[in-house]
Amino acid sequence: MPRPRAADFEDKRRQIRAAAALLFAQKGYDRTAIGDIARACAMSKPLVYHYVASKEDLLVAIIADHIEDLTQRVRRAARRATPDGRLRAVAQALLDGYRQTDALHKIHINELSRLPAEAQASLMAVERELVAIFSDALLAAVPELHGSPRLTPVTMSLFGMLNWHCMWFRADGPMSREAYADLATGLIVAGARDLAGGAGVLAAE
Incomplete structure (x- = not known):
């Protein structure tokens, strides 16, 4: 049975998108790593990947x-x-x-x-x-x-x-x-x- 999403799932995803957008604008997409986004959100990389599939999917979103x-x-x-x-x-x-x-x-x-x-x-x-x-x-x-x-x-x-x-x-x-x-x-x-x-x-x- 699939694990239910946490109540703050969408809030966390919006937080990640906002941090990624700021970094993409400041550093450029190519020079921004998922690790940079994780640090900006005070999250681990595995936790970021729990909310987003990839850096490319983040840019599209x-x-x-x-x-x-x-x-x-x-x-x-x-x-x-x-x-x-x-x-x-x-x-x-x-x-x-x-x-x-x-x-x-x-x-x-x-x-x-x-x-x-x-x-x-x-x-x-x-x-x-x-x-x-x-x-x-x-x-x-x-x-x-x-x-x-x-x-x-x-x-x-x-x-x-x-x-x-x-x-x-x-x-x-x-x-x-x-x-x-x-x-x-x-x-x-x-x-x-x-x-x-x-x-x-x-x-x-």
């Missing part, structure tokens, strides 16, 4: 939890916003999510490629809903993108602008996250509308 948290934030923002303001609202919600999870975001960007292709594919599947919310918001802002093969490239261009802001953004810098969300969405919308005005380029390609 950390990134998946991060994407799901961002998706929930963006989904709520999309539901509350008017169609005209939805793109700006979801962009601000995403950047606000990064404000509180910068370390997790850097792990997502820097360490995802270290995972096997199957694990990467599973995380990309989790991310698709987040991308779909942005795509729908972009369509509300620029209806001319309906049926255009450029919808995905334009959506991913905006996503890239927002995702990589962590490489240069500083909290004490000249621009707030909210202002950058306005700038990024404004550039994307203006560019898409400008293309749409060029003899129906968006829909015709």
Whole structure:
């Protein structure tokens, strides 16, 4: 008969994930060992393995939890916003999510490629809903993108602008996250509308 889980099993697993995330962000995934995570949690290595199968599984869980948290934030923002303001609202919600999870975001960007292709594919599947919310918001802002093969490239261009802001953004810098969300969405919308005005380029390609 399987041994029942302790009442604090999930709490311990969350503790391990939090410690691993901090170490992955500080030292990098490759330079962090399970022993480092065990010491950070004041646990033995065998006890850590009682809660997690491997370091790779830890990385997958950390990134998946991060994407799901961002998706929930963006989904709520999309539901509350008017169609005209939805793109700006979801962009601000995403950047606000990064404000509180910068370390997790850097792990997502820097360490995802270290995972096997199957694990990467599973995380990309989790991310698709987040991308779909942005795509729908972009369509509300620029209806001319309906049926255009450029919808995905334009959506991913905006996503890239927002995702990589962590490489240069500083909290004490000249621009707030909210202002950058306005700038990024404004550039994307203006560019898409400008293309749409060029003899129906968006829909015709």
